[in-house]
Amino acid sequence: EKIGSLTRFVEPIVLRLKALEDVGQEFDQLTVNEYVPGVGLSPHVDTHSMFTNVLASVSLAGHTVMEFRRGEEKQALLLPRRSALILSGEARYAWRHYIPHRKTDPLEEGRAVPRPTRRVSFTFRRIQVNPCNCDWPGECDTRKNEQLKILPRVEDAYVRRMYDAIAPHFSSTRFSRWPKVVEFLNSIDKGSVVADIGCGNGKYLSTRNDCMFLASDLSVGLVNVCVEKSFDAVAADGLNCPYRDSSCDAAICIAVVH
Template identity: 45%
Template sequence: MGGLPKFTRPKGGQELSCNLYVANCGPAVGLTLDRIASAFSSFGTLKGVYPADETGCRVIVSYHDHTSAHSALKALNQNPSRDLGGRSLHIRYSIERPSWPAKASDSVQVYLEASELNIPGIYLIHDFVSPQQEEQLLAAVDARPWHSLAKRRVQHYGYEFRYDIRNVNTHQPLGEIPSFVACVTERIPLFRNLNEAVDISLDQLTVNEYPAGVGLSPHIDTHSAFEGSIYSLSLSGSCIMEFRAYAGDTNSSNLLRKAIYLPPRSMLLLSGEGRYAWQHYIPHHKVDMVKDTMIRRGPRRVSFTFRKVRKGPCQCDYPQFCDSQKVKHDD
C-alpha cells in the first residue's frame, strides 16, 4: 500500500525544486516505476517515483536535493534516454502540495483491520480473491450490460434492488446468481471461522462501479429487504468506508464515527449490530488519508455486494432502525 503525494507547478515557473514532473514516461508506455527509478538514480538519491495521475503516462521523480533534480532535468529533458528505451522525456520542476488541512469535524481515525473498529459484526478478510480472479470477475461484468445511475453504474442478479423504494420485489426474481462468481461464493464459508452465526446462503448480487471520487451516502441497508449478513467485495480500486452511529437516539448530537480502509480484493462482512444499527458511508474523495498517508483512489472501484433476500418481516434487536418493527409499532 503506497501513498501518493500531490504535486503542482512552482508559482515562479522553472525555479529549483527537488521534484520533477516527467511526461511520456510511466507504466502505460511500457516503463515500470522501478525502471524509471533506476534511470534517474544515477543523478542522485531518490525519495521516490510516483504516478502523476491516473493515465500512467506521467510520473513525479522526487530527489532528496534540488541539485540532483537539476542535473537530471538538464541531462534528460527532451533528450532520448538509453536507459528508458530511447524514449524522449518532457520534464519540468514540480513542488509538493501540503496535505489538505483536515477540519476537526471531518477527522476520523482510519483502521486497517476490522478488529480495530470494535463494532460487533463487522469483519474484513484481505486478499479474498487472487489478482487473476479479480481480472476475470471484472471482465465478466464488463461483458454484460450496465445500468447507469446519477454517478455510478450498477448490475443486479438474483433480484433487482429498487433504489426508489430501497427494497426488492420478491415476486420478480431475475434468476440465479451467475456462475462467474463461484470463485467468491465458494470462499464465503471462511467467515464461519470468524462468526459461526453468519448466514452464508445468498441469492442476490449487486455490482456497483464507482468512478474516482464517487462515494456512497450514509445509510443502513433496509432491514426488511435483506437478511442479517451482507458481504461486499472491493475490486480494482480502494476506498475508505466510514461507519456512523448515534449515542442515544437519532436526534442526538453525539455522533460516533469509525472508518476502515478497504484495499482491492478485500471482502467486508456486515452482520449483527454493524449491519443493523450503524450507517455505512463512502466519502466522496479522490484521495484518502490512511494513517498519515495519502492514498489515491484508482480510476474505478467495482464492488460485488452479496445478500440474501428476506421473505418475511425483520425481527432484529434494533427496532429504532428497523422498518418492519416501526410499521408494526405505528399500527
C-alpha cells in the same frame, strides 16, 4: 421476487463466502457498483426487512475507505483491493455506512492517499423472507411499519372519536383567536383561497370576509359545529386533504399537530 440464480461466474465467490464462519449462508442477491475517483456512497443502513443479517462486499480493481457512523461515533475502515467486508449484527443493523465523495483519503499520519482510478464492488446479500426481528428496533423498518399500521387506529379511537364526543363543549370553550394567526390571515391578499386544515369549531373562518376559506377537520362533530355557524367545512384527514395541488393561496393548520 426471485428472478433466478446468480450468474455462474460468481458461484465460486458465493461458495467461498458461505464457508466463512461469519457468513454461513448462501447469498442469493448481487449488486455490482463501479466507483471512479470522487464518487462515493451516501450513508445508509441496508433495509432490514429486505435482507438477512449478513452482508458481504468484495472490493475489486481498487481499494476504498468506508466509513461507519452511529450517532456521534465514527469509524473508518480501509477496504483493500480483493478483500471481502462482512457486515452483520450491530454493524449491519445499527451503523450507517458510506464512502465519502472525495478523490483522496486522509491517513492518520496526515498523508493523503489518492483513490484508485476504478473500484468495482460486488455486494452480496440474501433476501429476507420473514419480518426483521433484530435487536435494533429504532433502526428497523419492519418495526416502524408495524407502528405506522397501529397509529391510524390510535388516532381514530383517541383523537377523532374524542373530539366528536366533546365537540359542543370544546366549541363553547374555544372562541378566542391567537393574535399571530389573525395577524397572518390579515396579511393575505384580498380574494385569496385559504385552507384551514383542522379547523376545529371554525374560529378563524370569519377572520376575513373577502377571502374564501376551505375548512376541514377530522372530527365530524366539529365540522357540524362549523356548518351550524354557516361555514363551508368538510370532514377530512389533514394528511389526505381533498383539494387539488396548488389550489390555495394560503393555509393554516393551528394546534393540530401535538
